[in-house]
Amino acid sequence: MPLADRRPLRIALLGCGVVGTEVARVLTSDAEEFARRIGAPVELVGIAVRRAGRRRDLDVPEELFTTDAMGLVTRGDVDVVIEVIGGIEPARELILAALEHGASVVTANKALLAEDGETLYEAAAKAERDLYYEAAVAGAIPIVRPLRESLAGDRVTRVLGIVNGTTNFILDAMSTTGAGFADALDEAQRLGYAEADPTADVEGFDAAAKAAILAGLAFHTRVTISDVHREGITEVTAADVRSAEEIGSVVKLLAICELDAEGAVSARVHPAMIPTSHPLASVRGAYNAVFVESEGAGQLMFYGPGAGGAPTASAVLGDVVTVAQHRLAGISGVGESAHASLEIVPIGRARTRYHVAIDVDDRPGVLSAVAQAFAAHDVSIKTVRQEGHGGDAQLVVVTHEAEDAALSATVADVRELDMVRGVSSVMRVEGVS
Numbered sequence: 001m002p003l004a005d006r007r008p009l010r011i012a013l014l015g016c017g018v019v020g021t022e023v024a025r026v027l028t029s030d031a032e033e034f035a036r037r038i039g040a041p042v043e044l045v046g047i048a049v050r051r052a053g054r055r056r057d058l059d060v061p062e063e064l065f066t067t068d069a070m071g072l073v074t075r076g077d078v079d080v081v082i083e084v085i086g087g088i089e090p091a092r093e094l095i096l097a098a099l100e101h102g103a104s105v106v107t108a109n110k111a112l113l114a115e116d117g118e119t120l121y122e123a124a125a126k127a128e129r130d131l132y133y134e135a136a137v138a139g140a141i142p143i144v145r146p147l148r149e150s151l152a153g154d155r156v157t158r159v160l161g162i163v164n165g166t167t168n169f170i171l172d173a174m175s176t177t178g179a180g181f182a183d184a185l186d187e188a189q190r191l192g193y194a195e196a197d198p199t200a201d202v203e204g205f206d207a208a209a210k211a212a213i214l215a216g217l218a219f220h221t222r223v224t225i226s227d228v229h230r231e232g233i234t235e236v237t238a239a240d241v242r243s244a245e246e247i248g249s250v251v252k253l254l255a256i257c258e259l260d261a262e263g264a265v266s267a268r269v270h271p272a273m274i275p276t277s278h279p280l281a282s283v284r285g286a287y288n289a290v291f292v293e294s295e296g297a298g299q300l301m302f303y304g305p306g307a308g309g310a311p312t313a314s315a316v317l318g319d320v321v322t323v324a325q326h327r328l329a330g331i332s333g334v335g336e337s338a339h340a341s342l343e344i345v346p347i348g349r350a351r352t353r354y355h356v357a358i359d360v361d362d363r364p365g366v367l368s369a370v371a372q373a374f375a376a377h378d379v380s381i382k383t384v385r386q387e388g389h390g391g392d393a394q395l396v397v398v399t400h401e402a403e404d405a406a407l408s409a410t411v412a413d414v415r416e417l418d419m420v421r422g423v424s425s426v427m428r429v430e431g432v433s
């Protein structure tokens, strides 16, 4: 049967912001190419928006826009719903209604997946429909599908990445141009990288949601955002950036998902110093990169644009093609894989290295008092150096690998020492072998 005579696949788009606008633009301008890739014509049947009548930089018929998102997903003849509204509600109830009414779902919504992926997966399985979300982690970079499908026959042991474009853009600007935090954030917002509420980016919630998704996929275990230790970049100071430079490192916001020695899952997001020789150190601007280590494959690295309208739309549309092909074939693709149900450990049990800057009195005995506090908690010191003199004296300690709880206890004791005026910076050091 000629393509044009086949029943069109009907697509509904929820949300027409930074990502939705690009999705609608490409779907409509490249409709013939999509028809060939999918094997049937595609028809955009509606675009749900919050406010009607707004001028949009988009060449689609005005009658496609509706403020009735629920009406659109429940009309009964929609094959694929693309959710790019973001946030928990109404996105969750719209996705659930879409699945119940027979549509497959493509979403970019990491916040929702990390909060309540379980409910979405269960609804998709019950409806025998697809739930695809490549855009939810690291924008355009294919990382969800490699973990869900390509590496399904391997054992992943560690995922380490820069998964938030906004914070990488800000930290990069702070360290290369000396830009201030607020100006760099304004620019990231203007470029369409930031979340609707940029607190989600700078406080690490967005990266933590992505870490939860990555850990769940990597370790076949349900991981939610509440399982992920989270620290953002708002406390990173120009002094931290300079200290990192002094040890040949840069500051990056990292997401780290790993199996510990007992085979339990640890997932954390925090700023960390990494050596400039490490490949993640050269990830600039809003780019993302994800390292995956697995037993069979060894080390894999995924790199590319992690945010922005067109890159994110690329990931969304890749999923649209796949789920549309599944609809035509009458099948559904991969669902949740959480059978391993591994233990998830708190941050106290994570092991890494630390950079600790301590403001001290420039007096004999201070070095040994500080060293004793570290030794008392079994935290071994790799290097220590003194910066400044007199009232400006600072001891900068870099440790060997230690348990997070032991380091916290050490820092608490160091703060109590007579000759210590304060601990001005504690930052983990990653990517050192």
Ligand SMILES: NC(=O)c1ccc[n+]([C@@H]2O[C@H](COP(=O)([O-])OP(=O)(O)OC[C@H]3O[C@@H](n4cnc5c(N)ncnc54)[C@H](O)[C@@H]3O)[C@@H](O)[C@H]2O)c1
Pocket: 014, 015, 016, 017, 018, 019, 020, 048, 049, 050, 051, 067, 069, 083, 084, 085, 086, 087, 090, 108, 109, 110, 111, 135, 136, 139, 192, 193, 194, 195, 196, 306, 307, 308, 309, 312
């Ligand atoms: N911007 C990026 O770089 C990027 C990258 C990856 C993933 N994402 C994710 O994609 C999703 C969308 O992000 P965005 O940057 O396009 O956000 P955005 O704020 O630009 O767009 C969201 C749109 O949804 C609309 N909306 C809100 N409530 C609605 C409702 N009830 N019905 C219809 N429309 C409604 C808003 O008016 C807005 O236009 C989010 O889940 C986000 O986390 C964004």
Ligand SMILES: N[C@@H](CCO)C(=O)O
Pocket: 136, 137, 138, 139, 163, 164, 165, 166, 167, 193, 194, 195, 201, 206, 306, 307, 308
């Ligand atoms: N706000 C997110 C968008 C991509 O998920 C970021 O900056 O990475």
Ligand code: NA
Pocket: 134, 135, 136, 137, 138, 139, 140, 141, 142, 143, 144, 315
């Ligand atoms: Na992706």
